[in-house]
Amino acid sequence: MAAPGDPILTARDLWVSYGSEPVLRGIDLTLVEGGAPVGVIGPSGAGKTTLVHTLLGTVTPSRGSVTFRGHATHRLGRRDKKVFHGAVRHVSQYGVPTHDPRLTAQRYLDGALKDARRAGRTHPTTVDGLLTFVALDPAYAARSVVTMSGGERQRLALAHALATRPDLILLDEPLTAIDPGLRAEVLRRLAGLTADLGIAVLLVSHDLESIERLCSEVHVLADGELVASGRLRDVLATANHPAVVDLAEAAPLTAQRLR
């Protein structure tokens, strides 16, 4: 039985290459049960999405390993894979992955609630409640997902992941397509709900403000390496890597507030 603080996903000396040049270089990262949200921030092309896919097992590392509760993810049997997919959910920057015009928000979220019941992962929520949580009008339940805007699809994907009450949620730029005010509000709600339900979060983003709103611990990813780690305030205060300096310069108001 997993207890708070036990590792859920652990990456050890993770190296990934698509061609000859490594995209991830020796990443060490541990995400724990019920842990406070962890952020990975880095510029475009730093390797953030690759890191998420490697944690999920959809990209195979050339060196190093990812373990789920102590078991190598690339060697999970069918049953353990099912457990893994219930425990660890992913929300990509592209939102709901569908081209099916018949898929409504209601059907999509109903499916997630059904999955949650089957896996014993329910929490007191409904389709209306989930839509409202991500700041979508409950009338959207009847909408075909393919007719929704990018920002609406992103929020629907987030609602879907939350419906299944995972132990860990991997968020890859999940709210980039919505305006900063709404993004701040959804992140605020997300921080509250994940804390209440004990869901651990990894947020990868290039946006310092989003990371600040959700994450107490951050890692800076630059050219495939984690070059600084700690509380965001401390990381910015001791910025001695050019990538950290660039981050602070790109969001001067946030950086100034934190210093």
Ligand SMILES: Nc1ncnc2c1ncn2[C@@H]1O[C@H](COP(=O)(O)OP(=O)(O)OP(=O)(O)O)[C@@H](O)[C@H]1O
């Ligand atoms: N399937 C692939 N084949 C070849 N190269 C890839 C592939 N996926 C990513 N890359 C390259 O790996 C590097 C890291 O990409 P990745 O998408 O992980 O970065 P990122 O930090 O998520 O970027 P962004 O913030 O722009 O989404 C980039 O140079 C990218 O072009």
